[in-house]
Amino acid sequence: MPSKATSIDIAYRAGVSQSTVSRALRNSPLVNLETRQRIQAIAKELNYKVDKNASNLRTQNSHTLALLICEDPTNDDSMINPFFLSMLGSITRATARQGYDLLVSFQQLSSDWHADYEDSNKADGIILLGYGDYVDYAHKLEKLLQQNTHFVIWGAEHNNKSVLSIGCDNHQGGMLATQHLLNQNRKTIAFLGDSSSHSPEFRDRYFGHCEAIKAKGFLVNKALQIDAISTESSGFDAANALLDKNIPFDAIFAASDLIAIGALRALKKRGVQVPEDVAIMGYDDIPIASFANPSLTTVKQNTQLAGEILVECLLKLIRGQEVSPMLIPTNLVVRQSCGSQLKS
Amino acid sequence: MPSKATSIDIAYRAGVSQSTVSRALRNSPLVNLETRQRIQAIAKELNYKVDKNASNLRTQNSHTLALLICEDPTNDDSMINPFFLSMLGSITRATARQGYDLLVSFQQLSSDWHADYEDSNKADGIILLGYGDYVDYAHKLEKLLQQNTHFVIWGAEHNNKSVLSIGCDNHQGGMLATQHLLNQNRKTIAFLGDSSSHSPEFRDRYFGHCEAIKAKGFLVNKALQIDAISTESSGFDAANALLDKNIPFDAIFAASDLIAIGALRALKKRGVQVPEDVAIMGYDDIPIASFANPSLTTVKQNTQLAGEILVECLLKLIRGQEVSPMLIPTNLVVRQSCGSQLKS
DNA sequence: CTGAAAGCGCTTACAG
DNA sequence: CTGAAAGCGCTTACAG
8 A cells, every 4th residue: 555645745746846735735826726726636636635743733723622521420421411412513513614623522520631632732722511510610720721721611601701601591591491480370499400609500590590480579498499410310319309398399490401301200200290280391402301201391502503602712712812701592492391381 | 921831841941852851751761760750740840741743743643533423414403313422422431541532523424524534644543433324335435445544333244344343233133122022922013214225234123123023933024114214203204104004013113212212202193002002112222212201112232332342443453453343232121112011 | 936945843763 | 871863744934
């Protein structure tokens, strides 16, 4: 097998200098059109591809982005949060559309995940995805900032204003969800999900939830908020804990679809009818949501748009352009788990 | 901000030559232990990272693998087959464990997807994933072979023996599924899934299915096989087409869970009880399977193991070691959709 | 419009 | 054990 063709091989065949080959392949108008075409034809024939290592080394950028998905260490190893997978899909596509490659890596929150992609010149910037413990996160972000790494983070706005965060409007989403439940005449709505600063996304959803309740003139009962992380089993446990409290409630707003599905299982097991006895509202609109029984009414995060915006903002950051944090609006997807009709 | 440190900076600080720095950082026993440690300490302090572009250019390998996920163009854009996502997770982990990075790309089957990762020295090898149309595939694989690209392909064994394929044993899986249905006293089992050479994985499952039926002394009724690709809506359509035939049947073996879930929806809509009237068997054991109602009995493909084996074989290929195609055994996951007890 | 030359930051024979 | 030097394959000022 002939070893890989280089620009010198092409130069030789075309009877020009290697510099001219390089220019021609980058389609520089500097080189004579005819020569350019001839060179490009030869390159194609030899199946020549520019060596990225060489060109990246020379130009000092990699045309590659890195995506770090930070998994909750408590998560089942094999089951990645479907919401992230959906984001992964849209980020991959958006990256490709911009002519960049994407390096993907899953990281345990516990590990030393800044992962050095940019330091080692493998990526021009990093996208961070993860429902992790934000307090844990913080000092790692600090380090990234110190190192002048280009990165964007998916999620709630960060207290550190230098961190560029892109996320869906969790506060608005939380309001939307609870307003819908209230409109269905539910009066006592439990919230399943961590409400501490450890998961600011869940917390913002909770705050939106509370605001909707207050706006209706009701009181927020703190006993109806049960911590849960975004897994089915955590949702199952949280719903059981809620039931064990023996406080009456007629609706559950779960901070994620996975939690909602776990809660659904717990309620069924205890003989509680959904949505007749208790309405369940999810969050995310992951594919499973529409297959649940009853199908899950939920707040949809537009992952398609989110992926595009993440990539776009990261590229701006890399190019040194102005960017500011963005909040993407969410919308309600009404299915069956909250009842489809207004009750009276 | 100081620009990125290079090995020369470290050499300067350590009072040694750049060559020695390079050796020390690769932990070469050639350099004096004390010197080595001193250099490593300085590197750490300066937050130095080897420039991958430079080292890759020099060594002519990238320590990177590429994963190409070939999507069925008919697939809903936003909904990637969950089975692939699960594979993606395990491949990412396996790759990281081997000290390699992973470049991920989604490709429409129609596009020019050999994607040149290896040609441009961005990756040392490629993993191909996709329930695509294999006939379409074939000539692209041919091209990869011609170019001497290192690649492994997930799926059925390929007629071209030079193509290294790793896959679950679809024939055995198909037998397993149908044997279980027969053991549940089902006698007329429909198969939903393409049975042509266009999707050899489905075809092998179908052949396994047929073999189980014949082993039982029953006859295979070709009218009970309906084409479907691996999407929920295709399963829905196929089940409707099956019902429209007005041939009685008491079980469906769907070539994938997604098809099974679509079929489930169709049956429910027509008032057919599952599993009382019709049992449904899926394939893959994607996360949704356990949340379906009734939960789906299915054939599990061990994605964890599969990812590891794919990566391992690809690395062997890259290193020029001996490798042969592998068939990974599947196992049955019994849930509720086929009835949990033997009927008599 | 084209070529000769420098240089990106490494690794690794070669010489000592 | 260490250093001087070559060279991986490009891109791009510089000169013409």
